[in-house]
Amino acid sequence: MATDTFFSIPKSTAARTVTITFEGEPLSVPAGISVAAALLAGGVKNFRSSVVGGRPRAPYCMMGVCFECLVEIDGIPARQSCLIPVREGMAIRRQIGAVELQFGAGEKA
Amino acid sequence: METNKGENTRMSKRQMTVVGGGLLGAAIAYGAARAGTSVHILDQGDSALRASRGNFGLVWVHGKGATMPDYVQWTKEGLRLWPELQNELMELTGVDAGLQQPGGFWLGFDEKDVEARAVALDKINQDGGDVPFQMMDRAELRQYLPGLGDAVVGGSFCSLDGQANPLMLLRALHAALKAKGVDIISGVDIAKVEYDAGTGMFDAVAKDGRRWKSDRLVLAAGLGNAALAPQVGLLAPVKPTRGQVLITERLKPFLDYPTNKCRQTKEGTVQLGSTAEDVGYDDGTSADKIEWLARRAVETFPVLGQARLVRAWGALRPLTPDGYPIYQESQTCPGAFVVSSHSGVTLAASHCYVLGPWTSGLTQTPQEFKSFRGERFLDPNASFSNGY
Secondary structure, three states: OOOOOOOOOOHHHOOOEEEEEEOOEEEEEEOOOEHHHHHHHOOOOOOEEOOOOOOEEOOOOOOOOOOOOEEEEOOEEEEEHHHOEOOOOOEEEEEEOOEOOOOOOOOOO | OOOOOOOOOOOOOOOEEEEOOOHHHHHHHHHHHHOOOOEEEEOOHHHOOOHHHHOOOEEOOOOOOOOOHHHHHHHHHHHHHHHHHHHHHHHHHOOOOOOEOOOEEEEEOOHHHHHHHHHHHHHHHHOOOOOOOEEEEHHHHHHHOOOOOOOOOEEEEEOOOEEOOHHHHHHHHHHHHHHOOOEEEOOOOEEEEEEEOOOOEEEEEEOOOOEEEEOEEEEOOHHHHHHHHHHHOOOOOOEEEEEEEEEEOOEOOOOOOOEOOEEEOOOOOEEEOOOOEOOOOOOOOOHHHHHHHHHHHHHHOHHHHHOOEEEEEEEEEEEOOOOOOEEEEOOOOOOEEEEEOOOOOOOHHHHHHHHHHHHOOOOOOOHHHHHHOHHHHHOOOOOOOOOO
16 A cells, blocks of 8 residues: 555544555554545545546545545445545445446346 | 618627626627627626526427427527537637537326327427427337336437537637637626617616616526516516426436436436426525436436435526517617527527627528517417426
């Protein structure tokens, strides 16, 4: 995992930690912070690829407005990582491009 | 001494004032500027109701004009001209207004509605509409619209129809106006328009007392037209109708055609809409309508149940009593025009290429505009309803 980070979390907030994974790599992070904050502090700079241009993206507003921080969490695509608190064992992956709707059998011609 | 209408011999720094910088005002001002008229736009700015932001984005003819054949032809002309506008704006500004014309579907949940639809479309063509359309049952619809829900019993298709991006269209028009040297003056709340019969000049007067003079005046002020038009001998009894729409997250393309219930943009978002509500000047959203729109969308395409919604908004769009537009030059104040239309996207190219030169005095009044005069609402024996 990248260690070169622009962000840090004050030691005083880290009373308890949880372990999450990003693209399969474990990260030990303070409990109670958002997924976006945890990933940024862990040195993650590329959260997702843009739907239109395919360029790498990272959180911008950190308050649920800009949708730049989308990631896949526990298999559910395109979640706003700045609004979701970390939880022990959470498996996070990059959101690559747009979400694909899953058609049921026989639904798609 | 008055000059003939249609003959503009006077010169001033700005020949034309357009009140309103929305889809109508911007398209007309651009059409006038590219025909050589010097124009400025007075735009209300952030306090405006901004109907242009509430348009659903369909570029659409089929089903429209059932009670006014002239409107069918006017709308068809608009669709025919659209590709030229799309290409011109793209070349001039680099902004993609998002036009796609693959044909469009109207979808019905009820056999009776589908039958009534077929009758209405037949009637339009009996009246000379010449609008290509095809009724389809659910099985046939599914060949074009995979994943269509069982709630849809039938529908109609018209190969002329399509969609555009209303917000990008507005942005493209504003960029094009700048490229043509049109002044867009924003934050201007026009309270009064005046005509001086001696000089033939118009004054547009703002609430704060500022004035702009011109030889020609185009009122494209949306709901503001109702109060402004009578000051220059015109009539525009427009009222607000609220449209609420929902926007999903960006999704991989799954819907190749726009429909009357939802459409997918080039960027991947799906727009679900829209309501048509009579709630006065309240442009908010309401939980019951959001639920209704979402439920209807999921019944239309059950796979949309997986999509996350990211935005909902309401906007007030001006509507005349019969739903058809008003385009008229004043008899008593020649050089003053009023334009009111509910279809700023569908008709954008006509507003540019036809109304631009017309309001500049460069062309005669098109024949079909006799149907679009504001006086039709003064007929005491007429009653009006609209399809919205």
